[in-house]
Amino acid sequence: xxxxxxxxxxxxxxxxxxxxxxxxxxxxxxxxxxxxxxxxxxxxxxxxxxxxxxxxxxxxxxxxxxxxxxxxxxxxxxxxxxxxxxxxxxxxxxxxxxxxxxxxxxxxxxxxxxxxxxxxxxxxxxxxxxxxxxxxxxxxxxxxxxxxxxxxxxxxxxxxxxx
Amino acid sequence: xxxxxxxxxxxxxxxxxxxxxxxxxxxxxxxxxxxxxxxxxxxxxxxxxxxxxxxxxxxxxxxxxxxxxxxxxxxxxxxxxxxxxxxxxxxxxxxxxxxxxxxxxxxxxxxxxxxxxxxxxxxxxxxxxxxxxxxxxxxxxxxxxxxxxxxxxxxxxxxxxxx
DNA sequence: GGATATGCTTCAGAACATGAATGATACTGA
DNA sequence: TCAGTATCATTCATGTTCTGAAGCATATCC
Numbered sequence: 057x058x059x060x061x062x063x064x065x066x067x068x069x070x071x072x073x074x075x076x077x078x079x080x081x082x083x084x085x086x087x088x089x090x091x092x093x094x095x096x097x098x099x100x101x102x103x104x105x106x107x108x109x110x111x112x113x114x115x116x117x118x119x120x121x122x123x124x125x126x127x128x129x130x131x132x133x134x135x136x137x138x139x140x141x142x143x144x145x146x147x148x149x150x151x152x153x154x155x156x157x158x159x160x161x162x163x164x165x166x167x168x169x170x171x172x173x174x175x176x177x178x179x180x181x182x183x184x185x186x187x188x189x190x191x192x193x194x195x196x197x198x199x200x201x202x203x204x205x206x207x208x209x210x211x212x213x214x215x216x217x218x219x
Numbered sequence: 220x221x222x223x224x225x226x227x228x229x230x231x232x233x234x235x236x237x238x239x240x241x242x243x244x245x246x247x248x249x250x251x252x253x254x255x256x257x258x259x260x261x262x263x264x265x266x267x268x269x270x271x272x273x274x275x276x277x278x279x280x281x282x283x284x285x286x287x288x289x290x291x292x293x294x295x296x297x298x299x300x301x302x303x304x305x306x307x308x309x310x311x312x313x314x315x316x317x318x319x320x321x322x323x324x325x326x327x328x329x330x331x332x333x334x335x336x337x338x339x340x341x342x343x344x345x346x347x348x349x350x351x352x353x354x355x356x357x358x359x360x361x362x363x364x365x366x367x368x369x370x371x372x373x374x375x376x377x378x379x380x381x382x
Numbered sequence: 383g384g385a386t387a388t389g390c391t392t393c394a395g396a397a398c399a400t401g402a403a404t405g406a407t408a409c410t411g412a
Numbered sequence: 413t414c415a416g417t418a419t420c421a422t423t424c425a426t427g428t429t430c431t432g433a434a435g436c437a438t439a440t441c442c
Contacts, residue, residue: 064264064325067332068339069242071355073257075362076239079232081282093398094236101227112420119244121400126422148407148420162227169230176231179361184354191343191351192234198342199238256429275389284431289391311389311438 079176086168090161091135095120099128100154100162103138108153110143137161242339249331253324254298258283262291263325266301266317273312300324 064070080094087097095118102117103109111129115122129152132138137158143149154162177185227233243257250260258281265280266272274292278285292315295301300321306312317325340348 061326062329062333064260064329064332065268065359066352066356067329067336068352068355069246069332069335070260070264071359072235072239072242072339073246074239074261075355075358076235076237076242078282078362079235079239083232083236095398097227097233098237101233105228110420119241122421123401123423124399127399146408146420150421163224166225166227166230169227169232170225172232173230176235176358176362180354180357184357187350188354188358189229189231191347191354192231192238193229194343194347195238195339195351196228196234199241199339258429273389285390286392286432287430290430309389309439313390 079172082172082175083169086172087165090164091131092161092165095124095128096132097162097165099125099132099152100137100158100165103152103154104159104162108151110149110151112149114152132158135161242335245335245338246332249335250328253327254294255324255328258287258291259295260325260328262288262295262315263300263317263321263328266315267322267325271314271316273306273314275312277315295321298324 083097084094087093092100098118099114102114109117111125112122114129115125118125129138129140129150133140135157137155138152139155140150140152143151177188180188246260247257250256255263261281262277265277272280274288275285277292278288281288292301292303292313296303298320300318301315302318303313303315306314340351343351
């Protein structure tokens with residue numbers, strides 16, 4: 057015998073896509089108040105997690121074109137949230153680093169994100185809420201975009217043991 | 220003393236956004252093979268769940284401009300996936316309905332989505348995988364976009380602005 | 383039956399992202 | 413040393429996606 061056929065709306069992929077877009081739709085207006093778009097926030101979060109990074113590394117980690125990194129970084133630099141300095145060891149590279157102001161901004165946006173979390177998960181049981189946070193963390197760790205360390209490693213293919 | 224401050228990457232909102240975009244990035248190339256974009260699939264899924272709907276209702280349910288519904292529906296109609304008929308009770312409305320071909324297409328795309336699910340969740344424990352599916356379902360139910368029945372209700376509503 | 387509102391469509395343009403071309407810098411091998 | 417080639421950031425032209433205003437057809441309300 058045959059159970060009911062799998063529904064698209066039950067797939068993790070479709071649900072992540074739909075809920076993710078909705079989450080961003082809710083977050084975006086708040087970010088706008090600080091002069092940021094979601095991608096700017098993604099970049100701040102990335103730089104916060106790695107301390108400093110070249111633009112190409114950022115492009116790969118965020119899965120966007122290098123030319124877009126230029127525009128995003130320009131804007132964050134205008135806001136004073138990051139600084140862009142030539143790498144003395146390779147003067148082609150522009151190293152991006154979070155400023156104190158950038159960290160403040162990131163904290164503010166983090167508060168915004170948690171405020172939306174509260175709304176989004178308002179009707180979930182505490183147990184479900186905990187499961188959600190835990191499993192999304194698992195998923196981000198195992199299936200998320202490659203983190204910067206990996207990208208760096210694959211960048212210096214010749215050397216082998218990097219960092 | 221003070222615990223470590225909340226990290227943006229730990230918020231449900233940020234993770235849903237990031238993972239959702241990634242899920243869509245993986246799904247999109249497969250949909251392309253059938254001549255669809257993610258939004259087309261969203262529309263098919265919506266129509267499958269409600270049997271039939273006017274374009275304005277679809278626009279509200281998908282949170283997009285009515286003029287975009289026109290373009291999406293045009294394309295799906297060209298593919299033979301939906302039919303667009305004038306509502307005899309209100310000849311301004313164009314009622315959209317899934318065709319058999321549309322249902323086939325939806326099934327094919329559903330298979331694609333589940334294939335991506337398998338990859339995305341490959342490194343999760345079976346328990347985590349189950350939790351993920353369950354909790355995302357909960358979240359979609361309680362925090363998802365307003366379902367069509369609600370929209371219809373608020374449309375019928377003589378006076379009030381609900382929300 | 384005239385005024386007003388609603389639904390769909392068209393159209394112009396805003397917003398966002400990409401890829402190719404360019405200039406600066408680094409690396410390679412003879 | 414230095415010519416040739418590769419890499420990084422930037423600019424620019426373009427493509428795609430989406431929106432909002434205008435217009436027409438139809439419905440609703442005095």
